[in-house]
Amino acid sequence: MGSKAVDDLIEASSGVHFSGFHLGNTNQSTSEVEHPATESVKQPFVIGVAGGAAAGKATVCDMIIEQLHDQRVVLVNQDSFYHNLTPEELNRVHEYNFDHPDAFDTEQLLCIVEKLKRGQAVDIPKYDFKNYKKDILPARRVNPSQVIILEGILIFHDARVRDLMNMKIFVDTDADVRLARRIRRDTVEKDRDISMVLDQYSKFVKPAFDDFILPTKKYADIIIPRGGDNHVAIDLIVQHIRTKLGQHDLCKIYPNLYVIQSAFQIRGMHTLIRDSQTKKHDFVFYSDRLIRLVVEHGLGHLPFTEKQVITPTGKPLSSISAHLCPVLQKGSVSAGSLYTGVDFCKRLCGVSVIRSGESMENALHACCKGIKIGKILIHRQGDNSQQLIYEKLPQDISDRHVLLLDPILGTGNSAVQAISLLVKKGVPESNIIFLNLISAPQGVHVVCRRFPQVKIVTSEIEIGVNKDYHVVPGMGEFGDRYFGTEDD
Numbered sequence: 346m347g348s349k350a351v352d353d354l355i356e357a358s359s360g361v362h363f364s365g366f367h368l369g370n371t372n373q374s375t376s377e378v379e380h381p382a383t384e385s386v387k388q389p390f391v392i393g394v395a396g397g398a399a400a401g402k403a404t405v406c407d408m409i410i411e412q413l414h415d416q417r418v419v420l421v422n423q424d425s426f427y428h429n430l431t432p433e434e435l436n437r438v439h440e441y442n443f444d445h446p447d448a449f450d451t452e453q454l455l456c457i458v459e460k461l462k463r464g465q466a467v468d469i470p471k472y473d474f475k476n477y478k479k480d481i482l483p484a485r486r487v488n489p490s491q492v493i494i495l496e497g498i499l500i501f502h503d504a505r506v507r508d509l510m511n512m513k514i515f516v517d518t519d520a521d522v523r524l525a526r527r528i529r530r531d532t533v534e535k536d537r538d539i540s541m542v543l544d545q546y547s548k549f550v551k552p553a554f555d556d557f558i559l560p561t562k563k564y565a566d567i568i569i570p571r572g573g574d575n576h577v578a579i580d581l582i583v584q585h586i587r588t589k590l591g592q593h594d595l596c597k598i599y600p601n602l603y604v605i606q607s608a609f610q611i612r613g614m615h616t617l618i619r620d621s622q623t624k625k626h627d628f629v630f631y632s633d634r635l636i637r638l639v640v641e642h643g644l645g646h647l648p649f650t651e652k653q654v655i656t657p658t659g660k661p662l663s664s665i666s667a668h669l670c671p672v673l674q675k676g677s678v679s680a681g682s683l684y685t686g687v688d689f690c691k692r693l694c695g696v697s698v699i700r701s702g703e704s705m706e707n708a709l710h711a712c713c714k715g716i717k718i719g720k721i722l723i724h725r726q727g728d729n730s731q732q733l734i735y736e737k738l739p740q741d742i743s744d745r746h747v748l749l750l751d752p753i754l755g756t757g758n759s760a761v762q763a764i765s766l767l768v769k770k771g772v773p774e775s776n777i778i779f780l781n782l783i784s785a786p787q788g789v790h791v792v793c794r795r796f797p798q799v800k801i802v803t804s805e806i807e808i809g810v811n812k813d814y815h816v817v818p819g820m821g822e823f824g825d826r827y828f829g830t831e832d833d
């Protein structure tokens with residue numbers, strides 16, 4: 346890609362990543378967060394996903410969310426807005442039509458989505474399908490986000506809700522498939538009796554599909570046949586969302602940036618360590634788990650050589666003569682089988698950026714027995730200029746592959762200082778792998794443009810850096826939280 350093209354992409358992606366967050370006050374609590382209504386703050390991109398019951402709407406949403414791994418996405422299910430049943434309706438629940446538009450509290454849904462669009466945090470009710478109630482489970486607190494997905498059978502029914510959407514998707518799945526999935530879901534997950542499920546289907550679900558859901562298909566911008574099996578459609582949708590947000594997948598701009606595959610386990614660990622209420626013990630425990638994943642991933646980028654070994658599994662000694670198999674030893678019980686594998690790179694060392702980088706040393710020691718670890722201390726001044734004030738590195742560092750350790754990549758200034766020192770010591774750029782837990786796009790741009798051959802391995806991309814040079818949403822002062830030196 347030519348440098349002009351790269352510049353354009355960077356320009357486009359920086360604009361959105363940082364706008365608004367430079368202006369916001371990061372000390373506000375989530376419930377107070379409201380982004381200033383200036384032109385520089387982009388409106389969230391709202392996607393509607395409709396389709397028959399059990400068509401695969403939730404599955405499609407999950408896949409979109411997974412592919413938009415570096416975006417914060419809010420999912421709002423129409424199910425959350427079912428009306429509570431009166432005692433009388435509850436007594437005759439088999440006669441209640443859950444597939445009629447009147448079954449939903451659309452006013453409440455509108456109010457919540459409008460708040461989210463204005464940048465306010467909201468509490469979304471959780472619906473309990475077993476008890477037909479939405480007030481017994483604790484509500485889900487949701488922060489504003491750049492992408493909002495509204496999902497539900499009748500999410501296109503009300504014109505006011507439709508008007509909030511920037512993109513409408515209809516998941517079009519064959520009626521037999523929907524019925525088969527519904528029977529399995531309602532009997533297995535909702536403990537319902539099969540005859541009741543079939544009754545409900547013929548009495549309410551099918552007629553409502555024909556009368557209310559199918560007629561809304563005409564509002565869709567995209568119709569996805571085969572739901573979650575249609576990977577091409579989901580890919581195209583994700584690309585379109587990114588284009589509309591003016592963002593580009595950083596991994597596509599910089600081939601040496603690796604964001605480890607996000608799964609709910611990883612998201613869960615991030616949620617814990619980012620929570621300001623998390624106690625030191627849990628913070629350390631979950632940080633260690635995440636660090637270990639990043640380190641293992643980083644090690645996967647080291648060069649290797651092919652190696653063959655003999656496994657203990659093979660033919661019994663008596664059936665093979667020793668001269669045919671030189672690996673046989675006196676007393677061994679089998680001839681062994683050949684396994685062709687790889688040998689780890691041994692010319693390796695770690696370098697931690699004091700102090701928070703030291704939190705990553707245990708994971709590196711645990712993965713690479715006896716690894717040498719050097720240290721660098723960089724002092725950050727108020728105006729974010731950096732000064733290198735201490736270094737202790739292995740003498741032969743220029744012959745080694747270096748794993749640079751620092752849990753947070755923010756503005757990129759410390760990373761540039763550290764990498765410049767390594768390069769000055771003779772380490773080839775391509776031998777440096779920078780391991781961190783979170784990376785701000787700004788830092789990624791700075792490091793990757795200055796050192797295009799350095800690899801960056803991270804577990805999440807952040808929204809940006811605020812006016813105090815702190816990563817947003819971030820996780821606070823990592824070193825203080827990890828080593829327990831926070832001010833009370």
Ligand SMILES: Nc1ncnc2c1ncn2[C@@H]1O[C@H](COP(=O)(O)OP(=O)(O)O)[C@@H](O)[C@H]1O
Nearest residue numbers: 397398399400401402403404526530572573574
């Ligand atoms: N492509 C698919 N192949 C197999 N099973 C699927 C597929 N998509 C969804 N399912 C299953 O069908 C059921 C309904 O899917 P879900 O995505 O929850 O649909 P909806 O949100 O439209 O009701 C779930 O049990 C899900 O695991």
Ligand SMILES: Nc1ccn([C@@H]2O[C@H](COP(=O)(O)O)[C@@H](O)[C@H]2O)c(=O)n1
Nearest residue numbers: 397398399427443444474477497498550
């Ligand atoms: N108490 C309830 C509430 C709703 N339903 C059924 O759920 C379907 C909608 O959910 P999807 O995930 O399939 O979109 C709808 O067909 C309702 O009949 C229910 O059975 N019980």
Ligand SMILES: [Mg+2]
Nearest residue numbers: 399402403424
């Ligand atoms: Mg669903």
